[in-house]
Amino acid sequence: MDELSQDVYYWQVIHHLVKNIGMSAFLVKSEEKEIWLETTEDSSEGTTVIRILRHDMNWSNYIARDLENLAKDAEHVRKDLRSKRLHIINVYISSFLPVDSYERFLDHPVKTKNNRITIQSFILDGEHGYEQRVSKLSEVINCELPRLTQISHDPVGDIHQYRREVVAISDRKSKQERALFTYGKPVLTFLLLISVLIIFGFMEYYGSSTSLLTLVEFGAKYDPLIHQGEWWRFFTAVFLHIGIIHLVMNSIALYYLGGLVERIYGTPRFLLIYLIAGLFGSISSFAFNSQVSAGASGAIFGCFGAILFFGMIHRKLFFRTMGKNVIIILIINLSLGFLIPMIDNSAHIGGLVGGFLAASCIHLPRNKQWKLQMTSLLVMLGTVSGLLLFGFSTQEDTQQTHLINIQISQELLQRGEIEKAYPLLKAAVDSEVDIVEAHFLLAYSEAKLGYLIDAERNLLITIEQRPLLHEAHFNLSLVYYELRQYREAYLAVEKALELEPNMEEYIELKTTIEKVLEKQM
Known part of the structure; x- marks a missing residue:
């Protein structure tokens, strides 16, 4: 031929x-x-x-x-x-x-x-x-x-x-x-970025984004209040961030991943994926993690899930373009979540699953597979229901919860909001939580509220557990002074000065008590 x-x-x-x-x-x-x-x-x-x-x-x-x-x-x-x-x-x-x-x-x-x-x-x-x-x-x-x-x-x-x-x-x-890859434009992505930046600015202006009290007040995921019916925290937590590094890292991830998902799925679908993934992340954190948590990480991992669904539908195109990098980055982030205790990996995994299910439920633009979509919807509803049931069935009154409440109470006391701090500290002490600071802070709030006998008892417990805590001896001296037990007040302030001899406040109290004792003689 x-x-x-x-x-x-x-x-x-x-x-x-x-x-x-x-x-x-x-x-x-x-x-x-x-x-x-x-x-x-x-x-x-x-x-x-x-x-x-x-x-x-x-x-x-x-x-x-x-x-x-x-x-x-x-x-x-x-x-x-x-x-x-x-x-x-x-x-x-x-x-x-x-x-x-x-x-x-x-x-x-x-x-x-x-x-x-x-x-x-x-x-x-x-x-x-x-x-x-x-x-x-x-x-x-x-x-x-x-x-x-x-x-x-x-x-x-x-x-x-x-x-x-x-x-x-x-x-x-x-x-x-x-x-x-160009079905939509990343309009919502930029709006989300602007919104989290504005909210972060308000948090810093009002208090601090690293403050537990500020986070709770702005709507972070806080299990005790969710148990009391504040379910909206599942959504508001998605728009909060803890510290500048957390904000910057999530903003960069949202810019790239959110923009990609919005271009593939379009703005309305992206909004649903983002919210559903964020909801899944918050509910998963509620079910498996009692810490106060916030951040867009669950929703961002939902973007990973939506991209993986795209890869399932267009497998060859996915691996020919971005698939390898997406999977490597996802594995690295999940691994870090397992290795670093402070990372809420339950929210990450929940968001990943939620994003995948949301994407499979609404499907890609110009695509309809009713059987797959209805199955995904049922799985999604079943998963959310199961996580909520598990979360609400777990014991709210835990050691970890009381530790968080004590930290929040300390911030409330610094603000002078004694009435709000007192019930949290009282609940922690009544549950026999093994935290010395609980008795000390409760005694402080009781003294401010006029519950002097209760304050005396908790200060004595604090001193028994932490005899070198000079603040406890000083506060006990103040309580005795208010109870007009001046001899006991003098002994307590002397002990405080023995532990911290250069504190002017202690010296002034000792001088005041000495004058009272002299008048009584």
Whole structure:
């Protein structure tokens, strides 16, 4: 068969596979003499690609060298496609067969050493059993290949025509793929960024974003108040951040991940994904973590979930573009959550699951799979219900909760809000929480409220547990002074001065008590 006829046939086969079968050309090499095609579906055994090479071979050693180089290229392709195994249908289109023995390269598929790549080769030369080889190849790729017909009067024109159509189809597919990433504009992403910055500014102005009391007042996830019916905290917590580093890290993640998800899904879908993922993250944190928590991390991990759903629908496009990086970043962030105790990984995992379920429920734009969507909706509702039931069934009165309440009470006392701090401290002490500061702070609040006998009792407990706490001795002296037990007051302040001799406040109190004692003598 002459070379020009085989050139025509080369493009005819590629044209047929691309136009009629729907395969995609993803790799072009050697001045368009070598083209790799991606099949439409993956099998359970791995990914299948077709590599077509137009080359006239005189000797079989060319095939040997080519297969060796092909195995190296195939490993890169396998990794790019993120496939465990890669099956290559390797087609040589040649004007003639090698003059020496070549059958050993075609009789059996060649496997690489790691058994992850299989290469099955065919030679189509237009002669010497050509029909039989085309039929076998058609059977392997599961589609009928065109036969070489009589060459037309304008073979060069045929080649150009086939090539133009292949390029046009490939360009059209590329535009369709790009359109998947440009459906929407990241308008809501910027609005969310602005909103969290404004709220952060208000928190810093009012108090401090690292203050537990400020966080609770602005709507952070705080289990005791959620148990009392403040369910709205599941949503408000998503817009708060604890410290500037937390804000900056989440803002950067929201800018990139949120923008990507909004471009893929559009603004209305992105809003639903963000809110549902944030809700899942907050509820998961409520169910498994009693700490005060806040932040957009759950919603941001929901963006990861939405991207993973996109990857499930468009698997090959996903791994050909961003898939590898997304999965690596996700694994790193989840691993950090398990390694660093202060990170609320329950919120991260909850947000990830929530984002995936939300995306599968609303699906991608211009896509409808009612069975999948309804199933996802039922799973989503069932998961939320289960997490809420578990969260509300857990014991609210825990050691961790009381520790948080003591920290909040201390901030309330610093503000002078004694009435708000007192019940929290009283509940902590009544539950016999093993925290010395609880008795000390409760005694302080009791003294301010006039419960002097109770204050005396809690200060004595504090001194018994922490005899070197000079503040406790000083406060006890003040209580005795108010109770007019001046001798006991004098002994207590002397002990405080013994522990901290340079405190002017202690010296002044001692002087005052001495004057009272002198008058009584």
